[in-house]
Amino acid sequence: xxxxxxxxxxxxxxxxxxxxxxxxxxxxxxxxxxxxxxxxxxxxxxxxxxxxxxxxxxxxxxxxxxxxxxxxxxxxxxxxxxxxxxxxxxxxxxxxxxxxxxxxxxxxxxxxxxxxxxxxxxxxxxxxxxxxxxxxxxxxxxxxxxxxxxxxxxxxxxxxxxxxxxxxxxxxxxxxxxxxxxxxxxxxxxxxxxxxxxxxxxxxxxxxxxxxxxxxxxxxxxxxxxxxxxxxxxxxxxxxxxxxxxxxxxxxxxxxxxxxxxxxxxxxxxxxxxxxxxxxxxxx
Amino acid sequence: xxxxxxxxxxxxxxxxxxxxxxxxxxxxxxxxxxxxxxxxxxxxxxxxxxxxxxxxxxxxxxxxxxxxxxxxxxxxxxxxxxxxxxxxxxxxxxxxxxxxxxxxxxxxxxxxxxxxxxxxxxxxxxxxxxxxxx
Numbered sequence: 001x002x003x004x005x006x007x008x009x010x011x012x013x014x015x016x017x018x019x020x021x022x023x024x025x026x027x028x029x030x031x032x033x034x035x036x037x038x039x040x041x042x043x044x045x046x047x048x049x050x051x052x053x054x055x056x057x058x059x060x061x062x063x064x065x066x067x068x069x070x071x072x073x074x075x076x077x078x079x080x081x082x083x084x085x086x087x088x089x090x091x092x093x094x095x096x097x098x099x100x101x102x103x104x105x106x107x108x109x110x111x112x113x114x115x116x117x118x119x120x121x122x123x124x125x126x127x128x129x130x131x132x133x134x135x136x137x138x139x140x141x142x143x144x145x146x147x148x149x150x151x152x153x154x155x156x157x158x159x160x161x162x163x164x165x166x167x168x169x170x171x172x173x174x175x176x177x178x179x180x181x182x183x184x185x186x187x188x189x190x191x192x193x194x195x196x197x198x199x200x201x202x203x204x205x206x207x208x209x210x211x212x213x214x215x216x217x218x219x220x221x222x223x224x225x226x227x228x229x230x231x232x233x234x235x236x237x238x239x240x241x242x243x244x245x246x247x248x249x250x251x252x253x254x255x256x257x258x259x260x261x262x263x264x265x266x267x268x269x270x271x272x273x274x275x276x277x278x279x280x281x282x283x284x
Numbered sequence: 285x286x287x288x289x290x291x292x293x294x295x296x297x298x299x300x301x302x303x304x305x306x307x308x309x310x311x312x313x314x315x316x317x318x319x320x321x322x323x324x325x326x327x328x329x330x331x332x333x334x335x336x337x338x339x340x341x342x343x344x345x346x347x348x349x350x351x352x353x354x355x356x357x358x359x360x361x362x363x364x365x366x367x368x369x370x371x372x373x374x375x376x377x378x379x380x381x382x383x384x385x386x387x388x389x390x391x392x393x394x395x396x397x398x399x400x401x402x403x404x405x406x407x408x409x410x411x412x413x414x415x416x417x418x
Contacts, residue, residue: 168306168310169306169309169310172310172313195299198297199297199299200297201299202299202302202303203299206299210307
């Protein structure tokens with residue numbers, strides 16, 4: 001009767017009988033916290049694992065995900081074309097540059113968010129779930145119709161938060177709006193361990209003392225991310241970098257693997273620092 | 285606890301400020317008191333207090349704070365002068381004004397501030413501000 005272990009092992013894949021993929025919305029409320037970058041990198045890392053992944057840019061009117069993935073010149077049709085049946089799904093799906101498992105469904109650039117029919121969006125996401133293991137939906141900022149449309153077809157949520165008062169507040173609000181159905185998990189982005197050490201930035205513990213969400217991982221604020229975004233090559237392609245590896249660890253956790261959430265390393269000493277931080281991090 | 289120690293050692297980074305601001309802002313968010321309602325409460329508070337002392341309407345601050353398990357409303361109402369129009373001894377018990385929607389809103393801090401205000405009034409004028417005690 002050693003069933004407990006096997007049960008836990010099986011829980012991880014999360015794919016029920018008809019083998020529907022998982023539709024995960026990446027959201028934050030606040031803009032500029034790194035939803036798109038996270039979507040691109042998580043998608044890249046999941047595809048590296050051999051999962052079939054489609055990234056859906058739900059930020060209608062402000063197409064970005066294609067840029068981050070370096071696919072901007074290959075986009076011929078977009079989400080609204082598919083919803084309004086001007087293009088088939090196959091025509092609109094853009095294959096990724098670096099993986100045969102990764103696809104992009106781009107947003108419309110010259111249209112309005114409220115042109116999306118929520119019911120149609122829901123139907124589209126379910127048809128994508130039949131073809132892919134992961135449907136990652138890059139949600140627009142805000143909590144209006146664009147948000148609701150992006151969330152409509154999803155069954156899970158990953159919330160992205162930076163260690164800032166405004167970002168935490170917005171995530172708190174978004175999590176309230178999502179309710180329990182989406183079992184939101186947290187990615188903390190743009191952490192600067194040095195600043196945390198000096199008491200100049202909210203720590204992971206500070207943020208999650210408030211949000212109290214399952215932590216997928218923490219991504220450091222690295223210049224590398226800007227450089228790779230400039231080039232249109234997600235950092236997750238470079239697994240040897242600490243941040244690239246962190247995205248892969250997050251992907252492993254999303255896939256249900258029991259690896260610890262990645263934490264950006266603070267420069268040297270850890271235990272001493274923790275004790276030191278008890279007494280205030282030196283200068284304010 | 286950590287915060288207490290930090291304060292004790294007189295050192296705290298701006299992250300402490302961030303934490304504190306976050307705590308306050310989320311508390312108000314979760315209260316779901318609309319800004320209009322808070323404004324209305326402020327107005328009513330001031331109206332009542334103005335019956336007895338002259339207050340600075342522009343500098344009134346209303347905040348919410350967690351105290352143990354209860355929530356407290358803190359009103360900071362600067363008093364300009366204690367001269368009252370034809371002194372009315374029947375002071376309205378201030379407690380009646382300070383009940384926002386939630387039942388778990390505790391009153392002590394408000395009462396404290398009030399009492400201090402009343403004391404100030406009593407100290408500077410001969411008027412029977414102590415009537416508040418009744």
